[in-house]
Structures are given as C-alpha cells and as structure tokens.
Amino acid sequence: MKKFLLGGAAFIWFAAPALAADIPPRTYPSAPVATAPQAIYNWTGFYLGGHLGGAFAGSNSLEGSSARFMGGVQGGF
Numbered sequence: 001m002k003k004f005l006l007g008g009a010a011f012i013w014f015a016a017p018a019l020a021a022d023i024p025p026r027t028y029p030s031a032p033v034a035t036a037p038q039a040i041y042n043w044t045g046f047y048l049g050g051h052l053g054g055a056f057a058g059s060n061s062l063e064g065s066s067a068r069f070m071g072g073v074q075g076g077f
Contacts, residue, residue, distance in 0.1 A: 045077070046075070046076070046077050047074075047075065047076055047077075048073075048074070048075045049073070049074045049075070050071065050072065050073045050074065051071060051072050051074075052069075052070075052071040053069070053070050053071065054067065054068065054069045054070070055067070055068045056068075
C-alpha cells in the first residue's frame with residue numbers, strides 16, 4: 001500500500017510541471033527607448049575647404065611614371 005501511495009504521489013509531483021506549461025510567460029513592460037537629441041545645424045557663414053587626390057598605375061612601361069595628382073580649394077559665404 002505504501003508503494004501505491006508513493007507511486008501516486010510521485011506521479012502527481014512530476015505531472016504538475018506539465019500543467020504549468022500552458023501558462024503564458026509573464027510579460028514585463030519595456031523601458032522607453034532613449035533617443036539622441038536632434039542636432040541643429042546652422043549652415044550660414046563662411047566656409048573653406050580643400051581636396052587632394054592621386055592615382056597610381058602599376059605598369060612596366062618605359063614611357064615614364066603613371067602617377068597623377070590633383071587638388072583644389074573651395075570657399076564661400
């Protein structure tokens with residue numbers, strides 16, 4: 001009789017988690033999304049800029065170097 005009661009108790013003990021499987025998981029409110037402050041640009045005023053570039057070609061030509069350079073300056077108000 002003790003084995004029967006022990007077996008029944010074990011069955012109930014191990015079957016209880018199966019009933020909890022149908023319960024939806026607990027939901028937690030999500031934290032508000034932190035956004036970066038908007039940058040305010042002021043495009044008025046004087047500006048000055050420059051650019052520089054170059055290109056190299058790899059060849060064994062006897063005519064000379066294939067290197068080219070270019071550049072420039074920009075400005076405005």
